[in-house]
Amino acid sequence: xxxxxxxxxxxxxxxxxxxxxxxxxxxxxxxxxxxxxxxxxxxxxxxxxxxxxxxxxxxxxxxxxxxxxxxxxxxxxxxxxxxxxxxxxxxxxxxxxxxxxxxxxxxxxxxxxxxxxxxxxxxxxxxxxxxxxxxxxxxxxxxxxxxxxxxxxxxxxxxxxxxxxxxxxxxxxxxxxxxxxxxxxxxxxxxxxxxxxxxxxxxxxxxxxxxxxxxxxxxxxxxxxxxx
Numbered sequence: 001x002x003x004x005x006x007x008x009x010x011x012x013x014x015x016x017x018x019x020x021x022x023x024x025x026x027x028x029x030x031x032x033x034x035x036x037x038x039x040x041x042x043x044x045x046x047x048x049x050x051x052x053x054x055x056x057x058x059x060x061x062x063x064x065x066x067x068x069x070x071x072x073x074x075x076x077x078x079x080x081x082x083x084x085x086x087x088x089x090x091x092x093x094x095x096x097x098x099x100x101x102x103x104x105x106x107x108x109x110x111x112x113x114x115x116x117x118x119x120x121x122x123x124x125x126x127x128x129x130x131x132x133x134x135x136x137x138x139x140x141x142x143x144x145x146x147x148x149x150x151x152x153x154x155x156x157x158x159x160x161x162x163x164x165x166x167x168x169x170x171x172x173x174x175x176x177x178x179x180x181x182x183x184x185x186x187x188x189x190x191x192x193x194x195x196x197x198x199x200x201x202x203x204x205x206x207x208x209x210x211x212x213x214x215x216x217x218x219x220x221x222x223x224x225x226x227x228x
Contacts, residue, residue, distance in 0.1 A: 001046055003055040010063045013038040022062065024202045026091050031062040039063070043070040050076040057085060062094065069097040074104040082107055086115065089122045092163045099129030103137065116152075121161035128167035132174035135182075146175045146182050154189045157196060166198045166207050176214040183218070187211050 001009070014032025022031050046052065046067075053072035056064040065088075082102060089095050102111055108130060115127025131149055134141060150172065157168045172193075176186030190210040198207040 001049075001052065003052060003059070006042070006046070006052065006056065006067070007059065007061070007064060009042060010034050010061070010067070013042075014063065022093075025093055025205075026201065027062045027093070028090060030060055034063040034066075039067055039070065042067055046071045048073050054081075057088070060088075062091060065094055066097055069094075069101040072101055074101065075106070077101075077105055077107070079107045079110065082111060086123055086126060089126070092122060092125060095122045095126045095163070096129060099126045099133065102126070103130055103133035108134070108138075121163050124161065124164040125167040128164060128171045131171040132167070135171065135174035135178050143179070143181055146178065147185055150175060150182075150185050150189050154193055157193055162199050165196055169196045169198075169207055169210055173208065173210050173213050173217075176210065177217050183214060187214060190214075 010032050013034045015035070016033065018033030018035055019027075019031055020033075022033060023029075049071050050073035053068040056068040056071075059065070082105070085098060089098065102108055112127055112130035112134060115123050116131060118124040118127060135146060153168045153172050157165055160168060172186050172190060176183045176190075187210075193210075196207050196210075200206065
């Protein structure tokens with residue numbers, strides 16, 4: 001699909017109701033309001049097209065940028081390009097999606113270390129999302145790496161910016177789900193941290209209690225592993 005064809009498809013798929021929902025989550029006015037179900041259909045049609053992804057991202061349209069994270073090629077994107085995409089962020093849900101894409105690229109480790117130290121809220125949010133993805137996916141990292149991240153979260157979370165606090169809490173949960181040893185460290189840290197307050201605006205979103213979430217995930221895993 002060409003850029004014009006894709007933008008026309010996005011325009012036709014958008015709804016006023018979705019625009020209102022996305023606006024409550026922080027999306028700007030340059031939004032068609034396309035559901036994730038329809039974005040998924042376009043992704044299947046396009047598959048991987050990094051040139052198109054670049055054009056979609058450059059459009060500045062929220063739906064197009066979202067689709068860009070779905071069709072971009074992890075093996076083709078450059079580190080400089082990722083930094084540029086990060087600078088373009090103005091919407092926390094898009095930051096989550098960008099982190100999911102970056103986690104698949106060869107630049108994930110470097111960007112994880114750089115972006116968690118960012119002063120801008122969405123930059124640090126994206127970095128801590130990458131820590132969470134690493135906890136769930138990167139088997140090359142040892143427990144000492146994540147133990148240090150737990151200590152960093154504990155010392156910084158309450159002074160961090162809004163969306164960064166949410167991402168740090170999510171990273172703590174992901175680390176706690178990695179193995180039993182890290183679970184003990186994460187739960188102990190979560191007890192000392194206490195309640196993590198995040199302003200979710202006019203949405204129904206909540207920041208999960210780390211201990212309860214880790215325990216629930218572990219119980220769910222045990223149920224799946226029980227013989228039938």
